[in-house]
Amino acid sequence: MIIKGNFIWAPELDRLEVREHAWLVTEGERIVGLYGQLPPEYAGQPVEDWGEAILIPGFNDMHIHAPQFPNRGIGYDVRLLEWLETYTFPLESRYRDLDFARRVWKRFLNRLWAVGTLRFSAFATIHKQAAWVLMELTEQAGLRGLVGKVNMDRNAPDSLREETEQSLADTEELICRSRAELKHVGFILTPRFVPSTTERLMDGLGQLGEKYDLPVQSHLSENPSEVDWVRQLHPDIPTYTQVYDTYGLLRRDKTIMAHGIYLSPGEKDILREKGVLLAHCPFSNSNVSSGIMPLRRDLEEGLRCCVASDVAGGHTAAMNRSVAGAAALSKLNWLSHPEQRHLKVTEAFHLATRASGAFFGKVGCFEPGFDFDALVLTPDPMDSLLERTPVERLEQFLYDGDDRHIAARYCGGARVERPFAL
Numbered sequence: 001m002i003i004k005g006n007f008i009w010a011p012e013l014d015r016l017e018v019r020e021h022a023w024l025v026t027e028g029e030r031i032v033g034l035y036g037q038l039p040p041e042y043a044g045q046p047v048e049d050w051g052e053a054i055l056i057p058g059f060n061d062m063h064i065h066a067p068q069f070p071n072r073g074i075g076y077d078v079r080l081l082e083w084l085e086t087y088t089f090p091l092e093s094r095y096r097d098l099d100f101a102r103r104v105w106k107r108f109l110n111r112l113w114a115v116g117t118l119r120f121s122a123f124a125t126i127h128k129q130a131a132w133v134l135m136e137l138t139e140q141a142g143l144r145g146l147v148g149k150v151n152m153d154r155n156a157p158d159s160l161r162e163e164t165e166q167s168l169a170d171t172e173e174l175i176c177r178s179r180a181e182l183k184h185v186g187f188i189l190t191p192r193f194v195p196s197t198t199e200r201l202m203d204g205l206g207q208l209g210e211k212y213d214l215p216v217q218s219h220l221s222e223n224p225s226e227v228d229w230v231r232q233l234h235p236d237i238p239t240y241t242q243v244y245d246t247y248g249l250l251r252r253d254k255t256i257m258a259h260g261i262y263l264s265p266g267e268k269d270i271l272r273e274k275g276v277l278l279a280h281c282p283f284s285n286s287n288v289s290s291g292i293m294p295l296r297r298d299l300e301e302g303l304r305c306c307v308a309s310d311v312a313g314g315h316t317a318a319m320n321r322s323v324a325g326a327a328a329l330s331k332l333n334w335l336s337h338p339e340q341r342h343l344k345v346t347e348a349f350h351l352a353t354r355a356s357g358a359f360f361g362k363v364g365c366f367e368p369g370f371d372f373d374a375l376v377l378t379p380d381p382m383d384s385l386l387e388r389t390p391v392e393r394l395e396q397f398l399y400d401g402d403d404r405h406i407a408a409r410y411c412g413g414a415r416v417e418r419p420f421a422l
Helices: 066-071 080-096 098-115 128-141 164-181 199-212 224-233 240-246 265-274 282-287 295-300 319-336 345-352 354-360 390-400
Strands: 002-012 015-027 030-035 048-056 059-065 117-123 144-148 185-187 216-220 255-259 277-280 304-307 374-377 406-411
Touching: 002 345, 002 354, 002 390, 015 390, 048 390, 048 406, 059 066, 059 255, 059 277, 059 319, 059 345, 059 354, 066 080, 066 098, 066 117, 080 098, 080 224, 098 117, 098 128, 098 406, 117 354, 117 406, 128 144, 128 164, 128 185, 164 185, 164 199, 216 240, 224 240, 240 265, 282 319, 295 304, 295 319, 304 319, 304 345, 304 354, 319 345, 319 390, 345 354, 345 390, 374 390
Parallel strands: 002 048, 059 117, 117 144, 144 185, 216 255, 255 277, 277 304
Antiparallel strands: 002 015, 015 030, 048 374, 374 406
């Protein structure tokens, strides 16, 4: 496949690449090269010419709760733990109904496709069958990602509290089934967070991670009351981070921890050494009054970070809005901590494309050997009245664009159309 257009990507935090009127050549899923002039060996082959459109890497959302999609924008006048009890858990109990689950999953996947999220790491619910249906439908949709059946065996409503051994058995069944039947969707171990998982459950999940070499996702130090709760539950373990580490749930270069707002220097040392990816969720952190992650400082201290939506703590699945939100929250942090430089929106763009894509391998760049994931962005008619550089057009899309500005989506070398007719 040969595509012509204006390409923009951010291979590093402080580096933006722009190639105008270039030709990108792919073979299968991978990029062969990006050329200022089409090499002679490709002469006469069909070209998809996108004219003045700009192409950017697809977004990767590394922390999103699929079952909470119907709750986005609801209940943000309360704080985290009350929000979970009032809104999240009652909704998640409904996913024992597979018809309900299937209807939500299709709408969820259609929305991710619409806003340009081509890869993701998602929490499902405790329900084995509902989690499997989400994995199947993601594969059918042509999107890629990781899906985890949530594990909870304490401090949860009766409708969502599992028997420990059954939770582990259901998890292992899904691991094996997904490996046998799916090509582009993997399983990720998903203890909801320390307060909802007993020592036996965490230990069992850690053993499954070692046995099957699996990634892990969970929550870490999102809210002061949550951190205090963990301290009360595990008085013998010094920090929240060390609880996960004690039970083998900080798997080296295979772990995503959402939030990480309230971390001690010692915890950061562990997270850095383990290569844990911290998913910064700006809208969620402000919506449920959790706090402001010191993102610039964490990056300068060598922590791996990305930007994520955290729907439905976050009120939108549109990752361009989370990118702009991360830049805005960083500026608010800078106003009270002037020694911590704020992030530019193009730096946050890197965190939502290449930094997040690295969890999947060679994803998030228009360079040889990378998977070809791309969004084709066409200008708003209003914006076409003025001359804009490609970078200015990217900035406008990050702040004010929506699915109407995405003309096409490519994932793993193939063009992906709207997944489901509803």
